[in-house]
Amino acid sequence: MKRVWVITYLVWGGLALAAAAEAGRLGFGSFGRPGPGFLPFLAAAGMGGLSLLGLVRAAAGRGEAGASAAFRGADLLRIGIVAGVLFLYVAGWDLFGFLPCTFVLLLFLFRCVEPLRWRTVFLGAAFTLALTHILFAVLLGARLPAGRLWSSFLN
Amino acid sequence: MELLSQLGTGFAVALEPTNLFYCFLGCLIGTLVGVLPGLGPTAAMALLLPATFHVPPVTAIIMLAGIYYGAMYGGSTTSILVNIPGEAASVMTCLDGYQMARQGKAGRALGISAFGSFIAGTLGVLGLTLMAPPLATFALKFGPPEYFSLMTMGLVVLSFLTGESMIRSLTAACFGLLLGTVGTDTVSGSVRFTFGLVDLMDGIGLVPLVMGLFGISEVILNLESHIDREIFKTKVKGLLPTLEDWIQAKWALLRGTVIGFFLGILPGGGAVLSSFVAYAVEKRFSRHPERFGTGLIEGVASPEAANNSAAQAAFIPLLTLGLPANVVMALLLGALILHGVTPGPLLLTKNPEIFWGVIASMYVGNVMLLVLNLPLIGLWVQLLKIPYPFLMPAIVLFCVVGSYSVANSTTDVYLMLGFGVVGYLMKKLKFDAPPLILAFVLGPLVEYYFKSALMFSRGNFAVFVTRPISLACLLVTAAILLVSIVSAFRRRSGGLIPKEP
Numbered sequence: 001m002k003r004v005w006v007i008t009y010l011v012w013g014g015l016a017l018a019a020a021a022e023a024g025r026l027g028f029g030s031f032g033r034p035g036p037g038f039l040p041f042l043a044a045a046g047m048g049g050l051s052l053l054g055l056v057r058a059a060a061g062r063g064e065a066g067a068s069a070a071f072r073g074a075d076l077l078r079i080g081i082v083a084g085v086l087f088l089y090v091a092g093w094d095l096f097g098f099l100p101c102t103f104v105l106l107l108f109l110f111r112c113v114e115p116l117r118w119r120t121v122f123l124g125a126a127f128t129l130a131l132t133h134i135l136f137a138v139l140l141g142a143r144l145p146a147g148r149l150w151s152s153f154l155n
Numbered sequence: 156m157e158l159l160s161q162l163g164t165g166f167a168v169a170l171e172p173t174n175l176f177y178c179f180l181g182c183l184i185g186t187l188v189g190v191l192p193g194l195g196p197t198a199a200m201a202l203l204l205p206a207t208f209h210v211p212p213v214t215a216i217i218m219l220a221g222i223y224y225g226a227m228y229g230g231s232t233t234s235i236l237v238n239i240p241g242e243a244a245s246v247m248t249c250l251d252g253y254q255m256a257r258q259g260k261a262g263r264a265l266g267i268s269a270f271g272s273f274i275a276g277t278l279g280v281l282g283l284t285l286m287a288p289p290l291a292t293f294a295l296k297f298g299p300p301e302y303f304s305l306m307t308m309g310l311v312v313l314s315f316l317t318g319e320s321m322i323r324s325l326t327a328a329c330f331g332l333l334l335g336t337v338g339t340d341t342v343s344g345s346v347r348f349t350f351g352l353v354d355l356m357d358g359i360g361l362v363p364l365v366m367g368l369f370g371i372s373e374v375i376l377n378l379e380s381h382i383d384r385e386i387f388k389t390k391v392k393g394l395l396p397t398l399e400d401w402i403q404a405k406w407a408l409l410r411g412t413v414i415g416f417f418l419g420i421l422p423g424g425g426a427v428l429s430s431f432v433a434y435a436v437e438k439r440f441s442r443h444p445e446r447f448g449t450g451l452i453e454g455v456a457s458p459e460a461a462n463n464s465a466a467q468a469a470f471i472p473l474l475t476l477g478l479p480a481n482v483v484m485a486l487l488l489g490a491l492i493l494h495g496v497t498p499g500p501l502l503l504t505k506n507p508e509i510f511w512g513v514i515a516s517m518y519v520g521n522v523m524l525l526v527l528n529l530p531l532i533g534l535w536v537q538l539l540k541i542p543y544p545f546l547m548p549a550i551v552l553f554c555v556v557g558s559y560s561v562a563n564s565t566t567d568v569y570l571m572l573g574f575g576v577v578g579y580l581m582k583k584l585k586f587d588a589p590p591l592i593l594a595f596v597l598g599p600l601v602e603y604y605f606k607s608a609l610m611f612s613r614g615n616f617a618v619f620v621t622r623p624i625s626l627a628c629l630l631v632t633a634a635i636l637l638v639s640i641v642s643a644f645r646r647r648s649g650g651l652i653p654k655e656p
Contacts, residue, residue, distance in 0.1 A: 008584055012326055019333055019348070026345055031614030036345035039602040040336045047329035054322050071583065075379045082378060083576055090555070090568045106548050113378065114544030124545060132552050142205075142560035 004071065005058035009051045016048035082113060097147020102129055162284060165511025169519050174214050178516045181218035182523045185225020189245075190233055190535045191546070196226035198373065200486050201365035202553045204493075205560045212494035213509045217516040219490055223483050224276060224466040224517065227426055228524045231268040231459055232535050235261060244426035244462040247434040251447065251454025258450050266394040267404055267452055268459045269528040275412040275460035276521040279467030282416050283474075284514055287503075291475040294500035299607035300618050304628035306601050309478055311632045312421065314590045321639040323586045331591035334359055335598020342606060354566035361489040363558040363567045364595060367574025368581070368588045370554040374547055375579040394529050396452075404456035407437050411460030419465030420472060421480065426462035433461030467517060473498055474510055477600075482589040485596040 020041055029035025085108055092101040106125035110116050116124070136142040168174060188199040200219050207215035230245030235252035248268065255264040297305070314324035337348045338358030349355040396404070411433040418429040437457040438447045447454050469480045477499030479485035491498045496506055503510050528535075558571040581588060594601075612618035620626050 004584075012330075015330075022348060026347055031609055031616070033614075034606045034609055036340040036343045036347055039598075039605065040333060040347065043329045043332040043336070047326055047333070050322050050326045050329065054326070057322075072379075079375050079378055079579070082375070083572065086551070086555075086572050087569070090565055090572070093565060102552065106552070109548040109551065110544065114547065116544060124548070128549050128552060131549075132556055136556045136560060142556065143563055144556070144559070145565075 002058060002061050006055065009055035009058055013048055013051035013055060016044045016051055019044035020048065082109075093145040093147070095147060095149050097150055098144040099129065099133070100147070102132070158284070158288065161288075161507065161511050162515060164507065165513075165515030166518075168213060168508050168512030169217065169515035173210070174217050174512065174516065175519070177210065177214045177218040178221050178520050179523055181221020182225040182228075182520050182527060185222040185227075186229035186524065186527055186535070187538065188222065189226035189229020189231075190538055191541075195369070196223050197365065197483055197486060198369040198550075199226070200483065200490075201362060201369060202550075202557050204362050204365075204486070204490055205557045207490065208493070208561075212491065212496045212506075213512045215490060215494055216487065216509065216513050217520075219487055220470070220513055220517065221520050223487075224463065224520060225524060225527075227276075227463045227466045228269065228272050228528055229535070230462075231272070231455075232265065232528075232532070235264045235268065235455070236536060244430050244465075245458075246427075247430045247458035248455055250434070251449070251451045254448065254450030255452070255455065260450065262394045263396055263400055263452070264455050265532055266529070267396045267400055267456050269394075269525060270396060271404065271408050271411070271456045271460045272463040272528075273521055273525040274408060275415060275464040276467055276524070277518065278412050279416055279419070279464035280514065280517040280521065282464075283467055283471055283517070287471055287475050287510075287514070290471065291500045291503045294476050297476070297500070297624065298622070299604040299611060300622050300625040301628070303601060303604040303608055304619055304625040304632075305476065305478060306597050306604070308628040308632045309480070310590065310594055310597065311635050313481070313593055314587075315635050315639060319585055321636075321643075323584075324590045327581065327586045327588065328590040328594040331594030332598045332601070334364070334591075335595045336602065341599070341603070352566060354562075354564050358599075359570060359595075360558070360561055360567055361486070361493070361596065362561050363571035364574055365486060365592060366554040366558050367571040368578035368592065370550055371572060371575025372578025372582055372588075374550055375575060376582055377543065377547065394532065400452050404452050406440075407453035407457040408460045410436060410440070411457040412464040415461030415464030416468045418461075419468030419480065426465045426469075426481075429461040429465040430458035433457045470513070470517075474502060474513070475500060477502070479593060479596065482592045485593045489596050 023037035023041035023044055026037030026040070027035035028038050028041060085105065089101050089105045103125055106128055107121055110121040110124045111118070133144075137144055169178065184199060184203065185196060188196055200222050203219070203222065207218060210218075227244055231248045231252065234245040234248035235256050238249050238253040252264045252268065255261065310328050311325075314321060314328050333348075335358075337355055339346050339356055346356060414433045414436060415426070415429040418432060419426065434447075434454065434457055437453055438444045441447065441451075441453065469484050472478045472480045473484045473488060477488065477497065479488045488498055496502070496509060554571060554575075555568055558567045559565065561567060578588060580586075581591075608618050609616075618625075619629060
């Protein structure tokens with residue numbers, strides 16, 4: 001538990017340091033004429049200070065018991081896989097287009113994340129896809145990616 | 156007289172068929188997300204924000220506002236029937252509402268909740284109608300130092316009230332401020348924190364951020380465990396409260412309404428806090444406090460009145476000062492800005508149709524909600540039976556398509572997924588998202604007013620403490636920080652390192 005908190009505050013602190021460095025590069029300006037890096041530096045400094053305070057407390061093993069920082073390996077693996085699939089799904093839009101990618105994603109979500117029967121999976125995926133397409137593409141006129149693969153076939 | 160004439164103009168706007176339809180839609184969706192546990196009004200509003208780009212600003216705000224106060228109505232249904240709060244503001248309703256349901260009084264509990272919500276909501280809008288115009292006139296005296304101090308106070312108060320830990324809440328707020336600075340600086344034209352990505356030149360979008368932090372993160376969190384829902388099996392009958400119920404609940408309703416209204420105006424107050432306070436006050440005032448939690452009708456009436464009244468009152472700082480009192484109002488502020496409308500004291504004079512149209516729509520919406528909640532209770536009970544495995548893919552898809560369709564940008568979708576993971580980690584480590592969202596929305600405004608105040612005073616920081624309103628806000632901010640530090644030391648007296656405030 002203590003290790004999780006130390007890592008957490010180290011990450012926040014690192015982020016604050018990086019932001020402060022970038023703010024410095026952007027330029028603070030003067031008090032009478034603040035530059036583009038002025039507020040980001042203040043925010044980064046605030047974040048850094050709070051991270052340091054949190055880190056000291058975490059290192060001393062104080063005050064963090066109330067937070068549910070329990071990460072289970074199995075959960076993290078499951079979450080990592082789903083997050084990875086979602087990123088791959090969006091990456092696939094450019095080549096395969098929205099509709100086929102979404103159908104495959106829905107099959108995955110219905111079958112692998114929550115194991116349902118295949119008939120339910122196909123029906124659920126088709127219904128959800130149709131609903132989304134009608135709502136966003138037909139009624140709201142959203143231009144969803146068609147996919148280069150199909151576009152080149154059609155041309 | 157002038158007030159009535161302006162309210163009349165508002166009703167003319169609110170009763171236009173399109174606005175009436177969107178008000179109904181907002182109330183319906185609000186009730187729906189209130190009924191369904193796991194999807195709160197913030198996520199629902201974020202999901203539907205892109206859909207409002209096709210309608211005029213007043214219509215969009217009427218619908219989004221309907222979702223918010225509709226969720227306050229709907230949240231009580233699951234609290235009473237299955238002991239699961241549909242959203243956070245209905246937690247206190249579970250205590251006595253569910254006990255009433257177990258004693259076969261579910262109909263009476265639902266009835267007093269719906270009527271109480273209607274009465275409190277309507278009184279809340281009446282308060283909004285009376286208080287907003289003079290406050291907007293007063294706010295015209297505000298300059299950059301006052302706005303900066305007021306926003307800083309809002310951020311600190313929200314961090315103080317929403318989270319368990321002041322350190323974690325303020326860290327999230329600082330992160331939100333940093334995220335708000337991504338993109339092109341409007342004063343100098345410099346490009347900040349874009350990592351060379353052209354899509355980030357206009358900054359991070361509100362929709363991907365909110366959808367990621369609230370929608371996707373909730374889905375990821377639910378991957379860890381399965382939600383077991385207890386389904387209420389007995390029939391719900393007798394929705395009209397009896398005369399005895401009214402006599403028992405009348406003071407609880409009134410006290411809840413007043414508490415909710417005043418706490419709803421305060422930054423960080425809102426529906427959740429007011430329902431907790433109203434319940435505690437009711438218990439304190441009661442002749443039989445030991446019976447609270449065993450199925451008392453006052454225990455349902457008071458928190459329900461408070462959260463509905465607070466939901467309406469929260470619009471006062473948004474419409475008059477352009478300051479969001481809570482995360483939902485921050486989202487509405489973002490929606491107004493996206494629609495090219497600047498909220499604040501000038502909204503009343505520059506866009507009276509929006510100002511009064513939204514207020515009038517709330518009167519209409521409250522009537523709609525009463526009609527929706529009582530006869531359709533059977534339908535809401537059926538909705539509770541939708542299994543989560545069917546809801547989850549739909550939520551994911553709505554988030555993905557919603558954030559893509561704002562700017563037809565896959566970068567926004569990647570950002571949303573990234574924020575989803577960040578939101579999940581923040582939830583696990585109890586870093587609160589509301590201060591982050593509020594700081595993100597207010598960040599550009601804070602920067603603008605801060606720079607303006609300093610330029611105006613030629614770099615003299617005394618400008619923030621020599622003006623009475625600004626000084627008062629900064630003193631409140633300092634007092635809150637001091638209180639949290641002192642209480643932390645008290646909890647761990649003798650330690651060199653303070654226990655986390």
